[in-house]
Amino acid sequence: MTLLVVHSRLGKHRFEVAKGLSVREALDITALRVRAACGGTGACGACVIHLVGGEVSAPTVAEYMKLGSDERAAGARLACQVRLKGDTEIRLDRPAPPSPWKSIPLENLKPLTHGLPELRAHTLGVAIDLGTTQIRVSLLDRRSGRRIATRRGPNPQGVFGADILNRLEAARANPAHAAELAKLVRTAILRAVRDILARDIGEVKAMLAEIGQVFIVGNTAMLALLGGRGADTLLDPANWQGAIDCRPHDVTPWRAKGALPCAELVMPDPVAGFVGSDLVADLLATGLTEGPAGALLLDIGTNTEIALWDGATLHVTSVAGGPAFEGSGIRHGMAAEPGAIDSVCSVENHYRWRTIGGGAPQGFCGSGLVDAIALLLADGRLKPSGRFASPPGPDGYPLDPNHPNTAITGPDIDAFQRAKAATAAAMSQLLIQAGMTWRELRRLCVCGAFGRTLHLGHAQAIGLLPAVHPGLIELHAEAALAGCEQALLSPGGVQCFDALTAKTKTINLSLLPGYEDRYIEHLRLRPIALTPTTGQRP
Amino acid sequence: MLDRFIKAYNEAVFETDKEAAFTAVNTALAEGIPPEDIVFKIVIPAVEEMMSNITKDPDANLAQHFMTAQIAAEVTEKMLEKFEHPPEIIGRVVIGTAHGDLHSLGKRIVMGCLKALMVEATDLGVNVPAEKFVDEAIARDAQVIAMSAMMVHTATGEDGACKVRQILKERGLEQRFKLIVGGAPYRYDTELYQAVGADSWAPDGVNAARAIINLIQQVKHRDSAQDI
Incomplete structure (x- = not known):
């Protein structure tokens, strides 16, 4: 990692970035983006910055063509051409106008392996992972199998409530709200696509017509709200076990002028009322059913979805993992964004934190919270019950007394305990349904909120993940988006989804009497017992 | 003698440690405390104390409520099996x-x-x-x-x-x-x-x-x- 310091009208920003990235790539994942109108080839010349000092690559031909000698003498460079070799300081006089859309860090994306060379027209495709809090978008050239760019940004339906139920309730109560909720997401997706076209191709209108397919996965509620129907159906548990058709009846707004006139809208059916197509995308991206029996997949988020492959059947379920893992409902919790503490370690009785992007800590994201709780527990400051050894008061226990945002409160621990207990109990219940035990696990794929920064030892010590051999655990970032991309680039397309969905057996945990016992068993902060003791009583 | 078990049981409940709670109760049984006394003099006062504590503590931890209620229910159930006469139901x-x-x-x-x-x-x-x-x-x-x-x-x-x-x-x-x-x-x-x-x-x-x-x-x- 190397340090990039950016001076702009907004002040001085410090970013920790991977060596070898261009300045544009480094800034595209932040809120401080350079102007751009090409795919980073140096063709548009819009991304001018001034080098103040540091270790960077030499000017390229493109820079000689776009920048005059006097400009170059004054330190002007093209952000897409300058690659960071060491700590660097730049001036950004004309940043791009503020936008909620940022690029997804390259290291989180899976490489694409093939394209669809026989495709002749409308060769662009858009993959979308429609989440409750975040929307992720990837624009692909389907013919060559090349990823043009990605974006992630907030789901604007948040104005109707962070919680899924609030949004469903709003849609159910008022058709105008249902239409508004659908429109909010559609508009957000279109804005993200336009942002990519403008910044990474340099041509919006003509390129919109080149988009031949939009492939959307998400949790069932998000798909129903996007389709503008189904909120009623979803709020009634009688409908939760089966597939629910969420596709919009009317695709005219998608096809409108300035939207996606030539795009086919593909939305594979969610598995059930509480298991979305995002889980199927995860399965596709991880190849869960292609590997050995005893493969578990966790997609951790506000609604945690779980699948267990036993060699013949995919047992699937979901639990209210609780927003705790996504930082919501936690006093100083936040999404895995710049400023979030994503890891904590203990050095000589002091806690040392690390933030995404390297700046001052603004709060904890899920992986940082796991570390903090595991360390507090190991040091005896926190007890397995979830109580602090000595109550820290309403402001919580600050890991770093210099930063009040590093404090963890009693209610934070409580929310976390309930989320991890639900997750662990659901995994254990799926194993029971399949007639298997923890010891038979051969693969555990962890997707979703924790990304790739989850500390396995910590997650195991507090009972979030089973204490199986760490070599069996895989951390996947952006798996749902990857699965969606994979479907866009496969001749079968939506059939890949249908084939996996056909292997699923949906389990509604709230209808299983033993689940609650398991949930309560897993509330304590302690490792999961690999040999089941449930049912045994003294 | 009962006080010793009350203390051990309350500590176990406070720590939401079901195994320790059962150890306390089983030790009491082994030392001749009747199951009726365990329920009426140990378990019920502990539940009542939890009720009054919750009202005082606005940040009461839900996870701990689940665990303590579970311990109370399981211990009571186990003791009821051992009652000489079924207890009067409120x-x-x-x-x-x-x-x-x-x-x-x-x-x-x-x-x-x-x-x-x-x-x-x-x-x-x-x-x-x-x-x-x-x-x-x-x-x-x-x-x-x-x-x-x-x-x-x-x-x-x-x-x-x-x-x-x-x-x-x-x-x-x-x-x-x-x-x-x-x-x-x-x-x-x-x-x-x-x-x-x-x-x-x-x-x-x-x-x-x-x-x-x-x-x-x-x-x-x-x-x-x-x-x-």
């Missing part, structure tokens, strides 16, 4: 989540506490139709119908508490059964319970047990007044 309640609602954990705490406090609680499960609440209350000769609803639409919906009240009214059963509701929506709007036709509500699972016992006593008191 009253009976039927409990379930409202139609359309699958959030069952709130009712779990209530049941755990009720069990430990010698109230016979019949679990009707989740997503329970209004008719079933009433039919089961009659069948079990209960005094109280307890409904949990965690979502606004199940708390206020036509098939929820409103409908139970309507059925009680239509069938002339309003004197016989009291209706209590609980769940997040009632906490946000503390007058909502009246709007849906309930007699009472409680802000959390532990206090719900206390409120249910109050209602049982109201019904029984009225019954005995009528007998005279």
Whole structure:
């Protein structure tokens, strides 16, 4: 990692970035983006910055063509051409106008392996992972199998409530709200696509017509709200076990002028009322059913979805993992964004934190919270019950007394305990349904909120993940988006989804009497017992 | 001697350590403490203390409530098997989540506490139709119908508490059964319970047990007044 310091009208920003990235790539994942109108080839010349000092690559031909000698003498460079070799300081006089859309860090994306060379027209495709809090978008050239760019940004339906139920309730109560909720997401997706076209191709209108397919996965509620129907159906548990058709009846707004006139809208059916197509995308991206029996997949988020492959059947379920893992409902919790503490370690009785992007800590994201709780527990400051050894008061226990945002409160621990207990109990219940035990696990794929920064030892010590051999655990970032991309680039397309969905057996945990016992068993902060003791009583 | 076990049990409950709680209870049994004393002198006072602590501590930890209620219920259940004579039941309640609602954990705490406090609680499960609440209350000769609803639409919906009240009214059963509701929506709007036709509500699972016992006593008191 190397340090990039950016001076702009907004002040001085410090970013920790991977060596070898261009300045544009480094800034595209932040809120401080350079102007751009090409795919980073140096063709548009819009991304001018001034080098103040540091270790960077030499000017390229493109820079000689776009920048005059006097400009170059004054330190002007093209952000897409300058690659960071060491700590660097730049001036950004004309940043791009503020936008909620940022690029997804390259290291989180899976490489694409093939394209669809026989495709002749409308060769662009858009993959979308429609989440409750975040929307992720990837624009692909389907013919060559090349990823043009990605974006992630907030789901604007948040104005109707962070919680899924609030949004469903709003849609159910008022058709105008249902239409508004659908429109909010559609508009957000279109804005993200336009942002990519403008910044990474340099041509919006003509390129919109080149988009031949939009492939959307998400949790069932998000798909129903996007389709503008189904909120009623979803709020009634009688409908939760089966597939629910969420596709919009009317695709005219998608096809409108300035939207996606030539795009086919593909939305594979969610598995059930509480298991979305995002889980199927995860399965596709991880190849869960292609590997050995005893493969578990966790997609951790506000609604945690779980699948267990036993060699013949995919047992699937979901639990209210609780927003705790996504930082919501936690006093100083936040999404895995710049400023979030994503890891904590203990050095000589002091806690040392690390933030995404390297700046001052603004709060904890899920992986940082796991570390903090595991360390507090190991040091005896926190007890397995979830109580602090000595109550820290309403402001919580600050890991770093210099930063009040590093404090963890009693209610934070409580929310976390309930989320991890639900997750662990659901995994254990799926194993029971399949007639298997923890010891038979051969693969555990962890997707979703924790990304790739989850500390396995910590997650195991507090009972979030089973204490199986760490070599069996895989951390996947952006798996749902990857699965969606994979479907866009496969001749079968939506059939890949249908084939996996056909292997699923949906389990509604709230209808299983033993689940609650398991949930309560897993509330304590302690490792999961690999040999089941449930049912045994003294 | 009892004090030693009370201390060990209370510590175990405070630490939500079920294994330690059972160790304390089993040691007490082994040393000759009768199961009746374990329930009435150790377990019930511990539950009552938890109730009063919750009211004092606004940041009470829900995870700890689940675990302590579970310990109380399991210990009581185990001890009841060993009672020489079945204990006197304070009253009976039927409990379930409202139609359309699958959030069952709130009712779990209530049941755990009720069990430990010698109230016979019949679990009707989740997503329970209004008719079933009433039919089961009659069948079990209960005094109280307890409904949990965690979502606004199940708390206020036509098939929820409103409908139970309507059925009680239509069938002339309003004197016989009291209706209590609980769940997040009632906490946000503390007058909502009246709007849906309930007699009472409680802000959390532990206090719900206390409120249910109050209602049982109201019904029984009225019954005995009528007998005279």
